[in-house]
Amino acid sequence: MADYEKQTSVEQEMATQVEKLGPEKAAIVAAQHFEHPTPDEEAKVIRKLDRRLLPLVFVLYSLAVLDRSNLGNARLAGLQKDIDIAGERYAWLGTIFYISYILFQWTQMGWKQFKPHIWCASVVLLWGFVATIQAAAKSWGGLMTCRFFLAIAEAAFGPGVPLYLSFFYPRDKVGFRHGVFISGAAMANAYGGVLAYGITQIKGSLAPWKILFLIEGLPTCCFAVIVWFFLPDGILQARFLNEREKQVALHFVARNQRIDVGKEQGLRFKEVLEGIRDPKSWIPGMMYFGCNVSYASLPLFVPTIISYLGKWDKAQSNGLSAPPYLLCFFYIIGVCFLSDRLKMRGPFVALSGIIGAIGFLILATATKTGVRYFAIFMAVQIFAAVALLLAWTANIHATESKRAGGYAVLATLGQCGPLLGTNVFPDSEKPFFRKGMWISAAFCLLVAVLACCLSLWLIHENKKMAKEGMPEVEEFEDTSVARESGRHEKHRYIW
Structure with a gap:
């Protein structure tokens, strides 16, 4: 009882400090008298953050990828019979999405410039609406317009989530959380195929592809309401944390x-430009480009590729994807999880690139059905490199605004990959699509090589900082943005 009363008294004192000094100064004062948490206490706070944040971003990204990639399933569900999307027209539906997606990558900074719950709820509602009204399209031009605006909304959402998560988690634990977020895409592609298989069995007045767009688009609109009420804007605004837990969270995030304490919204444009100019922002961007050349086309073309592997109808091909x-x-x-535990990014990126390359090489050379289907299991693993690159970019840049600049470079460069990836499987190459497989394998290997190069560069930088006397761990008092001297902008890299 005494411990409870003491904790309550501490929380009341902190609340009074916040009211008198404002959140930024109060946080600095609290840090000066801060009792360092035990590992168990930090783990408890991280679990509370996980329970609130991870289900939200996982489901949201699953819905985003489902609404983006269900075009391949809709094609097999009869879309091509009702609307002329034969030949290059179908490829253009993928291409126009990524042209718009690239042009609007800068909108991801809205996660930092505005209150995240308002920003996120708005863009979720927009993309859900556009995804749903695809069911009303009557022409190729109508579908092209929908795909263009769908990309604007999704560019404002997905690329900014890794930046948002970096506001809440320690730099050496954010990789697993990025993995959970990105795995929503893999899960969406998994249940998207099963869902499409089920929808194609529906017999009604509406065409199956229209029902597909409706069933997969309307839930997104509803989820925007949940985001508005449950997504926290930052650590100090997280109502599910008490005052001590907020201080613990500030402590481990600032390690x-x-x-930015008390300035959760608003970009520091000087730091954004530093992140954009940093050469270490561009190498992950090139790797992301390679991942997307290899992976981005798969959700659109895997059902089609599988349909040529054996004597399966279109519905079964959707299910087997x-x-x-x-x-x-x-x-x-x-x-x-292993990347966080071992505090390594590059080796795991390289491993994912090599596994993906082997899968694409088998697809480029083999002809037997079983072997080629097994190779698809290997090829899709290149997508894991994307999750690792999101964490790696966060680890490279010290400040929130600089991370925003780094993520803008990563996403803009990376999203150019699908422009190539969505055009390497032309119908003239069926049934084996060998050219696309060779190109994808080459880019997977490029990812592995660049990962090794960046790791060696960061190891070299760490050795230089060690010689200069840079401490291996810097705590909240030293790394707070309230210190404008700039002395503590450097930090040891996770390679």
Whole structure:
């Protein structure tokens, strides 16, 4: 009882400090008298953050990827019979999405510039609406317009979530959380195939592809309401944390990186430009480009590729596209967990690139059905590298605004990959699509090589900082953005 009363008294005192000094100064004062948490106490706070944040971002990204990639399932569900999307027209539906997606990558900074719950709820509602009204399209031009605006909304959402998560988690534990977020894409592609298989069995007045767009678009609109009420804007605004837990969270997030206390909204444009100019922002962007050349086309073309592997109808091909993505889901979770535990990013990125390359090489050379289907399980694992690159970019940049600049480079460069990836499987190459497989394998290997190069560069930088006397761990008092001297902008890298 005495401990409870003491805790309550401490929380009341902190609340009074916040009211008198404002959140920024109060946080600095609290840090000066801060009792360092035990590992168990930190783990407890992280579990509370996980329970609130991870289900939200996982489901949201699953819905985003489902609404983006269900075009391949809709094609097999009769879309091509009702609307002329033959030949290059179908490829253009994928291409126009990524052109718009690239042009609007800068909108991801809205996660930092505005209150996240308002920003996120708004863009979720927008993309859910656009995804749903695809069911009303009557022409190729109408579908092209929908795909263009769908990409604007999704560009404002997905690429900014890794930045948002970095506001809440320690730099050496954010990789697993990025993995959970990204694994939503693998899960969406898995149950998307099963869902499409079920929808194609529906017999009614509406065409199956229209029902597909409605069933997969309307839940997104509803989820925007949940986001509005349950997504926290930052640590100090997290109502599910008490005052002590907020201080613990500020402490571990600020370890070896700088945080904005009391200025959660608003970009520091000088730091954004520093992140954009940093060469270490561009190498992950090139790797992301390679991942997307290899992976982005798969959700659109895997059902079609599978349909040529054996004597399966279109509905069965949709269903058989699910298992490879289910394996990818578990692989992402596992590899991101190990990456955090070992504090390494590059080796796991390289491993994912090599596994993906082997899968594409088998698809480029083999002709037997069983072997080629097994190879798809390997090829999709390149997607795990994306989750690791999101964490790696966060680890490279010390400040929130600089991370925003780094993520803008990563996403803009990376999202150019699908422009190539969605055009390497032309109908003229069927049934084996060998050219697309060779190109995808080459880019997977490029990812592995660049990962090794960046790791060696960061190891070299760490050795230089060690010689200069840079401490291996910097705590909240030193890394707070309230110190404008700039002395503590450097930090040891996770390679």
